[in-house]
Amino acid sequence: MNATQGVRHSRETRFVTKNIAGVVHSVKAGVAEVRFPAWNPGASACHNCDGVFVSRIVCLSLRPMPLKKFIKSAVRRLPGKRLIFSAIRLFGVPPFYRSLRFDGLFPVRLTGETSILLRNIDEYSLETEWFWRGITGWEAASIQLWMNLCRSRAIGASPTIMDIGACEGIYALVASALAPDSKVLAVEPLPEAFKRLEANVSLNKKPIYTFEVACSDCDGSVPFYSDGCANSTEGSLLSSAGRTSTCVVKTRTVSSLLKESGLSSVDLLKIDVEGAEPAVIRGMEDYLASSRPVMLVEVLND
Secondary structure, three states: OOEOOOOOOOOOOEEEEOOEEEEEEEEEOOEEEEEEOOOOOOOOEEEOOOOOEEEEEEEOOOOOOOHHHHHHHHHHOOOOHHHHHHHHHOOOOOOOHHHOOOOEEEEEEOOOOOEEEEEEOOOOOHHHHHHHHOHHHOOHHHHHHHHHHHOOHHHOOOOEEEEEOOOOOHHHHHHHHHOOOOEEEEEOOOHHHHHHHHHHHHHHOOOEEEEOOEEOOOOEEEEEEEOOOOOOOOEEOOOEOOEOEEEEEEEEOHHHHHHHOOOOOOOEEEEOOOOOHHHHHHOOHHHHHHHOOEEEEOOOOO
16 A cells, blocks of 8 residues: 655644545654554554554655646656647647657658658657657758758759768658658667667668668777767767767778668768768768769867
């Protein structure tokens, strides 16, 4: 028998369980002694010398639950959340949308006739942004430019497209959906992010080639730095104050990946590798002159 959250240490505090009222007499080390006037067969109770049954109940919390925490807890247990949140979304995006999460699949529309499928998890992630705010809910300018490039005649009818620093694979998925005759390669070295990438590729049944490596200017193995969080999807070959956790990852050049895949050219690249972009470009020098690809490159200003 468990105490409900919010019980306070007071002789006047009333405690109700299984429809029987009792009085909290003492609280020691998180255990509340509650005296009931009548015996409850369902209770874990013992008889004392006063003829009153006493139940010692482990309290989950001896202080009132904060309102924000209570709301989050209630939302987490809410059934049918995806349908409810979809209905709410019709009227706009609430300011506290990042707390409104669910576990399940949802479509993200790219154009009037084209969409991709993602899985939301019951904790905050970029999928939360895309569910509530659409495909431009994160990196709006970059993703819109990428969508335009994927549909552009400038990259040809059957382009080779690379998403370097793919994370969960949103750019690779967009490319494959908007340029269905393209050959798409997605590169991501961080194990947790790579799992999400492969799951999203499988979910959408797209012919995307995935590589669990980091692109650099040579083939080999190097330390990779991240924030160490269990669900982290960000990291770099460069160390920084916020990246204290390391693992060893394989590195490949863009040139070696393309040659391994039997591709003689590359037409469009997205490069987002948290400061290591120059090394990636050095590793594709032989393709720069011959292919003259269009590149969307992140530039950090710190």
